[in-house]
Amino acid sequence: MRLPGDIDVKMALAVWWRNATVYRRTWLKNILPNFFEPLLYLVGMGLGLGFYVGEGISGQDYIAFIGPGLLASAAMNGAVFEVTYNLFIKLNFDRLYDAYLCTPAQIQDVAAGELMWAVTRASIYGAGFLIVLAGMGLVGYPILTSPFTLLMPAGVMLIGACFGLIGMWFSTFIRTIDLYSYFYTLFITPLFLFSGIFFPVERFPFGQEIAWCTPLYHGVRLMRGLASGELTPEVGVSVLWLAALSLLLMAIVPGRMRRLVYG
């Protein structure tokens, strides 16, 4: 089966399968932290800091305010790691893509397979987070209060795809693996802090305008809307924003990767 951009799905699945083969070996070890991390954030920030945010934010308890946003950032993190360090090693150290490309696979199939895997990791990571969020409701801290909660996995996948593509795009520009520390400290960390997860972006002058131009803000707005059931037009705008950036990068990234391997 071929997708637009001459992507052969069977080849992309073979690339995906290789990553799954590696992950399967260590999944038990890998999956436990997926549950601890949200639990720690929700207890530490949500209940700890939240105790001093007496009246909550936007009419919500603090823990319910940050929960959906943290899920969005979990999707981001799950996707990004796969297409930064892991991708760089396969591309430049192990030269594994060169080996893939000696089979009938073309570079766009490899890019598609890696993206599918980034979305898979975002989903695994997000699923752990969702379970913890749902569990908080059972112990008296309702966070997921709307039936639209059922759409949150789809939101996780959209955020995962968008960040998977951003990470791949960045990876095509760097020649040394150390440069990822800039990606994380100057891109991922600021997004985590200033995308409205912990406080409304209006706190700073032009905070809203700047945040609107960045992807995690839209991920947070989407997740918050789905969790509370307040599906405002802004939530729809955020979906379109993430989808548009993803489509743009889908058109750009295979060409960028081709330049790296097709010498």
Add this chain to the structure above:
Amino acid sequence: MPPDASSPSPNENPPAVMARSLRRTFGEFVAVDGIDFEIERGECFGFLGPNGAGKTTTMRMIYRASPVDGGRLEVLGLDAASGDFDRQIKAQMGVVAQEDNLDTETTVRENLRVFCRFYGMSTAEANRRCDELLEFAGLVEKSDQRVQALSGGMKRRLMIARGLISRPRIVILDEPSTGLDPRARQNVWDGLARLREDNVTLVLTTHYMDEAERLCDRIAIMDRGRIVACDSPTGLIARCSAPQVIELSLRRGPLPEHAQPLLTRAQRVEHLRDRVLLYVDTPEDLVGDLTKTLPDHPAMVRRASLEDVFLELTGRGLED
């Protein structure tokens, strides 16, 4: 996968590879400078030359890892220069690259298993093929180990096994035995000999004379992006100006002045860093006189080899 019936195939039985004025440049640097060659099906064809001669670039164009900048290139009758038939070409080709690019995060068996999926094999088919290839590569006992645990020779054999997954009609090997110890090289050569028995077309590069002479039906000698000669090993050696070579060692110093008249008795003289080569039809008389006149420069007689052909054609040694 058989070639697509709709793909252009000007004659019924096209050669394995055909190149006309094939060219590849990197900026100002001309890596492959308009070469012509034809590789028949079932033959073992070698590109011989020093590093930087354009061998690897030529191979990369054949196995579609590099674009073609000029000229024609056809693989099994399919136009390889356009890039439009890359998937079909690669489906019929096995590639063993120069540098090991095995998957370091999976086991020996998984290295093969994962690649079976690229050829659309079912699980049962893939398992059977992995068993066969592990047997072929002599890696049955290592199948559950990580790649890091393998020796250099074993890694190479696994690379070759991976290149054979689809039972390709053409196998491309870039420096198949470089960096291996003599026993491991022998092992690799035995494996390639078995492929030849199955009528697989082998295309390889090497800068080892013995490898080229031993494995190849025909050899293209490359230098600075051009093919300077193309023939069978014996045909190439027959082109040498004389069949016998006297090697004079320079280990104990340069030749004295009074050696000059003796040198003029050879048909051709090559001065290398550590020895002087004299090309002659009949060495006996000259060797006797050399031994008498130059006791400090031991003389050794051998038959002309591919290295001598290379020296004569390019004016330099292979290891330069």
